[in-house]
Amino acid sequence: MIEVDRIGKSFGSVEVLKDVSATFADGEVVAVIGPSGGGKSTLIRCINGLERLDRGDIRVDGRSVRNHAALKAIRSSCAMVFQQFNLYPHMTVLANISLAPTVVLKKPRAAAEAKARELLDMVGLGDRAGAYPAQLSGGQQQRVGICRALAMEPRHLLLDEVTSALDPEMTAEVLTVIERLAKAGTTMILVNHEMEFARRVADRAIFMEAGRVVADQPIRQFFGNTQDPRIQRFLTKMTHQRSEADRP
Amino acid sequence: MYQNTSLNWNDALLLLDGLGTTLFIFVVSFAAGSAIGFVLAIIRERRVPVLAQLAAAYVELFRNSPLLVQLFLLFFGVPSILGIHLTPLAAGLITLAINTGAFMTVIIQAAIEEVPRGQWEAARAFGLGYLATMRHVILPQAVRTMIPPTVSLAVGQLQVSSLVSIVGVVELTKIGTNLNLRTLAPFKIWPIVALGYFIVSKPLSMLADWSEARLKGPAERRGIGTDRLT
Numbered sequence: 001m002i003e004v005d006r007i008g009k010s011f012g013s014v015e016v017l018k019d020v021s022a023t024f025a026d027g028e029v030v031a032v033i034g035p036s037g038g039g040k041s042t043l044i045r046c047i048n049g050l051e052r053l054d055r056g057d058i059r060v061d062g063r064s065v066r067n068h069a070a071l072k073a074i075r076s077s078c079a080m081v082f083q084q085f086n087l088y089p090h091m092t093v094l095a096n097i098s099l100a101p102t103v104v105l106k107k108p109r110a111a112a113e114a115k116a117r118e119l120l121d122m123v124g125l126g127d128r129a130g131a132y133p134a135q136l137s138g139g140q141q142q143r144v145g146i147c148r149a150l151a152m153e154p155r156h157l158l159l160d161e162v163t164s165a166l167d168p169e170m171t172a173e174v175l176t177v178i179e180r181l182a183k184a185g186t187t188m189i190l191v192n193h194e195m196e197f198a199r200r201v202a203d204r205a206i207f208m209e210a211g212r213v214v215a216d217q218p219i220r221q222f223f224g225n226t227q228d229p230r231i232q233r234f235l236t237k238m239t240h241q242r243s244e245a246d247r248p
Numbered sequence: 249m250y251q252n253t254s255l256n257w258n259d260a261l262l263l264l265d266g267l268g269t270t271l272f273i274f275v276v277s278f279a280a281g282s283a284i285g286f287v288l289a290i291i292r293e294r295r296v297p298v299l300a301q302l303a304a305a306y307v308e309l310f311r312n313s314p315l316l317v318q319l320f321l322l323f324f325g326v327p328s329i330l331g332i333h334l335t336p337l338a339a340g341l342i343t344l345a346i347n348t349g350a351f352m353t354v355i356i357q358a359a360i361e362e363v364p365r366g367q368w369e370a371a372r373a374f375g376l377g378y379l380a381t382m383r384h385v386i387l388p389q390a391v392r393t394m395i396p397p398t399v400s401l402a403v404g405q406l407q408v409s410s411l412v413s414i415v416g417v418v419e420l421t422k423i424g425t426n427l428n429l430r431t432l433a434p435f436k437i438w439p440i441v442a443l444g445y446f447i448v449s450k451p452l453s454m455l456a457d458w459s460e461a462r463l464k465g466p467a468e469r470r471g472i473g474t475d476r477l478t
Contacts, residue, residue: 048373050372050373075373075375084366086370088370088385104374152374152375
């Protein structure tokens with residue numbers, strides 16, 4: 001369980017998060033949605049301590065991110081997938097995935113690599129274990145990024161606009177993997193721009209704009225009958241006036 | 249009658265001995281300088297209060313003054329103040345190490361800072377500590393950037409190491425000076441001395457080219473035919 005408790009964060013004079021609160025339960029898939037610059041990415045980067053909080057607190061399974069000693073435990077329970085993949089370019093795919101498990105979790109190398117191969121098989125990249133990131137397409141790199149996160153056997157998965165740097169075809173291959181994880185009950189916080197996808201996999205939507213949480217609703221309600229004009233405007237823009245009939 | 253203008257086997261041994269001393273001075277001072285550079289680069293990169301500023305002052309001071317002046321300062325100046333005596337070799341080694349350290353600090357710091365921020369974040373986000381991140385993720389990438397400037401520096405430092413002959417260190421240049429005084433055959437002596445430096449310097453840059461090509465390997469292979477996409 002992740003509890004975000006009235007957090008505030010500024011970059012210089014720009015206030016990116018203003019008094020944001022939210023709770024993420026185990027097994028829940030939450031989509032964080034909203035216009036660019038609304039603070040979505042900053043929110044999830046605060047959860048694993050990549051950004052320091054100015055105000056408020058975040059507790060991950062009871063541990064505060066403000067407690068420096070707890071940060072390592074928090075980080076190994078909240079694995080992150082990045083927009084720009086951020087794979088280690090000097091390591092093979094296999095080494096990318098098994099680095100943190102061996103160094104942080106002290107797993108024996110053989111076990112970490114066996115797990116890595118298993119994950120690669122799951123995302124359809126079983127034959128690319130020895131490749132370097134530069135030899136893979138963007139979609140393949142991001143699937144490796146997902147494996148790298150899953151190798152930590154995290155309680156929570158933080159996905160930071162993981163398909164924004166990909167073209168539609170590659171986006172589809174990555175989303176397929178994420179959807180499978182969601183169905184398997186992985187706790188996920190996913191910041192993204194794929195409205196259709198959010199509606200399909202998420203249990204709940206948090207809509208953020210200008211550093212505030214504007215709405216925090218079950219997904220059906222969010223897409224179905226929201227009254228807030230800001231959300232309606234955003235959804236209209238993002239879904240390109242898709243008709244009611246398409247909805248599941 | 250007292251001048252022996254021809255070179256004999258004994259002179260050849262002297263020159264070899266001088267080359268050995270030059271090599272020793274170069275290797276020891278460059279290793280020590282690299283160690284200094286590494287520590288200071290980390291201090292600068294982490295912005296350790298006070299120490300980072302001191303490191304910056306040291307770097308500026310030693311990069312922007314002549315090595316010979318630094319050598320005189322250490323060999324003549326420091327003993328006169330502290331009352332300790334330094335042998336020429338010790339003074340030469342220390343000066344070269346400190347001088348190399350200033351340049352290496354800049355090279356290593358720049359290489360570390362050139363590694364994209366996302367690499368730090370990816371490692372830290374998975375719970376790797378500072379040292380583990382450095383060791384597994386940052387340094388292996390920074391080394392690639394470091395090789396070319398480090399080699400130019402090394403080649404340069406090998407050559408300026410000849411300056412320590414001025415305070416009386418008996419290395420290759422000093423042997424050359426002595427033989428030149430005796431033989432009065434500068435066109436015979438100095439090319440031999442130059443060759444001595446060349447045979448150390450050339451393999452150094454060859455080693456650099458080789459290791460650079462080797463380290464580039466995986467990334468360079470990108471986009472080549474069969475390996476690409478399915």
